[in-house]
Amino acid sequence: MKHAASPMALQAENLSVSLGQGRRLHPVLNHVDVAIHAGRWTSIVGPNGAGKSTLLRALAGLLPLQVGHVQLLGKDLATWSSRARAQTLAWLAQGGASDMGADDLLVRDVAMLGRLPHQGWLSPPSPKDLAVVEAALKKTHAWPWRDRPFGALSGGERQRVLLARLLAVQAEVLLMDEPLANLDPPHQADWIALVRDQVAEGGTVVSVLHEISMALLADDLIVMREGQVLYAGPAHQPEAHEAISAVFDHRLRIHSLGDRWVALPQ
């Protein structure tokens, strides 16, 4: 089976993360072990406060780890240079579309930020950078607004520009925190197609999703509750579905619909 044979893109061992300060320091991840297979799409699901985003940030190397370590492509994340890491692993922030910081940049300038890990310190965008940004914006159907200010777009449109920014990195491993936020159903379907393309080309995708039915389309699932991993493995296994049902207090049931699965509240 491809699953068992594929190498690891990301591997976290005995990961513990506490957030907050002083007396309000509280553990968010509790001795978590996860392995993300290369060339596959893994979705992380769980109720609010389960530690999904924190796990994703830890995997992206954006958090100081109290205990444990993370390996990217078999090499300890801490030993990667920040530039090499940024070329290999790209991370999409949660709720980035509601952030006002980039409102005064043009759409193409926002997407061009994805090329930062490839650019020289003072050098202007190369022809390759321009071509990659154009392709990325076209992939998320954001190319027609390339000359509009980012702040003039709707939430869903902004999310698509941020996705293009992520794709423009051309990283082998993509981590996305709630990438479907603000996207309408057709563009959610486009996102699924985009992820499948990415995986077909050998890339690795990890997404935190609240849309359980979308998450069930992934190759692998990580089901979390209270800072711990309840299930990690192929998404089509009955155990995966049971774990999802359990972490949502059995208020969700998974039904089969043709060749796919859907989660419905009960």
Add this chain to the structure above:
Amino acid sequence: MQRTTWLAYGLFGAAAMLALLGLGVGSLGLEPIWVMLADPVAAQIVWDIRAPRTLGAWAAGALLGLAGAVAQGLFRNPLADPFLLGSASGASLAVALSLAALGVSPFAATWVIRLGLTGAAFVGAVAAVLLTLTLARGVQHTFRLLLAGVVVGMVLGALTSMVTIMVPEVLQAMQAFMLGSTGFVGWSAWSIMAVVGALCLVAAISLSKVLDGLSLGESTAQSLGLPLLPLRAALVAVIALATGTAVAQTGLIAFVGLAAPHLVRAVVKTTYSRLVGLSSLMGGLLLLSADLLARGLIAPQEIPVGVLTAILGGGYLLWLMHRRSS
């Protein structure tokens, strides 16, 4: 591309024209510059007083505009002001203290003392920024930095008030500084501002990719491989140096640093590599025109230029608020 280039030429051209006009404006009102240059005494006035003052207003405005653009990018807040890190209050306190210690009467404020006060203001500005950084425990938390800047500003402002109450003689001299004035800028002050301005501009442009990256949030910037800690420290240094230098030569001039980047963004949307330069040109033009008005409006009397920028800047902000809410 074309629009930013045109804006740059426009701002530069307008500043050059206003500067020529500025050479002709004095306590006697407006006189054509060519008439004045024909008279040796008048030419001396133009060369020794009006020229450095006019160019000084432009340079100080450019420093403030540059610091404003960098501060707004660094703090990811379009209302961030270069004075936020406490530099202005630090400079005022240093000036108040040196006036009190030297026992200076405002009438004895000769050039030599003025130069000393300039140095004190600069040291005060830089010290206040360092204090803010210490309180914020470094530059890694923008919000803490902002909060520490406000605290330092308040406390140092209170200390300045205390000094002026304990030594009331300094009050009048302090006033000139607090209100902001370009009247004391000579060639030496102008050269300091020009050199520091050029250095800060080069530094800001070379750090502009960090400001662009930060616009998507600190974590995203970090995920893009930007070493944030040293780069943010460098950006804070640029803000401190630019504001400290401008404040030291011209006192507290409000709103130029805040308004200049806004005005640029109202015309063009562009990345920070261009914004910092355009914002400097805009700041220079703003302060140059404010200085002209300050000298010309009620000549032979002079309005402190800081008062004028505060009124104009306040009006502009009100208009901005109105436009955003409507």
